[in-house]
Amino acid sequence: MAEGQDKAIEANDNNDHLVQSSDPEHPANLIPDLCRRFYKWGWVTGTGGGTSIRRGEHIFIAPSGVQKEMIQPHNIFVLRYPTPKYPPSARKYIRKPLDLRPSACTPLFLAAFDRGAGCCIHTHSQWAVLVTLLVEREKGKDGYFEINNIEQIKGIPKGKDKGMLGYHDTLRIPIIENTAFEEDLTESLEISMDQHPDTYAVLVRRHGIYVWGDTVAKAKTQCESLDYLFQLAVEMHKLGIPWT
Numbered sequence: 597m598a599e600g601q602d603k604a605i606e607a608n609d610n611n612d613h614l615v616q617s618s619d620p621e622h623p624a625n626l627i628p629d630l631c632r633r634f635y636k637w638g639w640v641t642g643t644g645g646g647t648s649i650r651r652g653e654h655i656f657i658a659p660s661g662v663q664k665e666m667i668q669p670h671n672i673f674v675l676r677y678p679t680p681k682y683p684p685s686a687r688k689y690i691r692k693p694l695d696l697r698p699s700a701c702t703p704l705f706l707a708a709f710d711r712g713a714g715c716c717i718h719t720h721s722q723w724a725v726l727v728t729l730l731v732e733r734e735k736g737k738d739g740y741f742e743i744n745n746i747e748q749i750k751g752i753p754k755g756k757d758k759g760m761l762g763y764h765d766t767l768r769i770p771i772i773e774n775t776a777f778e779e780d781l782t783e784s785l786e787i788s789m790d791q792h793p794d795t796y797a798v799l800v801r802r803h804g805i806y807v808w809g810d811t812v813a814k815a816k817t818q819c820e821s822l823d824y825l826f827q828l829a830v831e832m833h834k835l836g837i838p839w840t
């Protein structure tokens with residue numbers, strides 16, 4: 597990090613205590629740790645993708661345009677978010693690193709937090725992108741990603757308080773069309789979330805996926821299970837094996 601950037605961060609005492617903790621489970625420590633893992637897995641290459649965690653009335657957000665494997669706790673933004681019933685005007689940044697911008701995914705993460713999520717993950721996984729292309733070619737733009745009779749489906753919930761999908765259930769993930777700017781996805785993501793209240797993920801064509809969960813562990817394991825299923829589905833398709 598450049599010396600000037602270090603000084604800018606030192607001078608920024610806007611609630612720095614919110615991102616300083618020796619607890620590895622604190623969101624300001626977890627987000628950099630998760631981003632390093634996701635970078636290694638090819639989910640957030642080239643600064644794409646992101647992660648956000650809600651703890652109480654605080655939402656912790658990774659910065660925009662920063663190499664995901666290099667993010668540090670002092671790079672994290674904190675948004676005051678009283679509860680979903682408060683109007684968006686009640687939400688405001690109470691910690692902003694001076695030299696950074698919050699993730700362009702922020703309005704999309706908020707859509708998941710408004711629906712009760714505790715953590716939201718956005719990846720640019722190639723497997724996610726490939727299944728959106730295969731679905732478009734095979735079923736058209738209105739098609740869903742659907743797969744069944746695969747053990748790993750049991751890692752995905754049926755819906756809020758409905759338990760997990762069973763081996764014979766069909767996992768169904770909606771797909772929305774990409775836009776030139778990430779924040780312009782917000783409206784179609786919210787419409788898709790409202791149309792599919794049981795889903796914990798929405799794919800974005802030619803772009804990636806948004807996955808959320810009640811907790812950090814659930815969001816992460818659901819994202820892992822989905823990525824496993826997407827990779828498997830691409831390989832099955834190559835071998836001419838149907839997904840359902």
Ligand SMILES: [Zn+2]
Pocket residue numbers: 644645718719720778803804
């Ligand atoms: Zn993205």
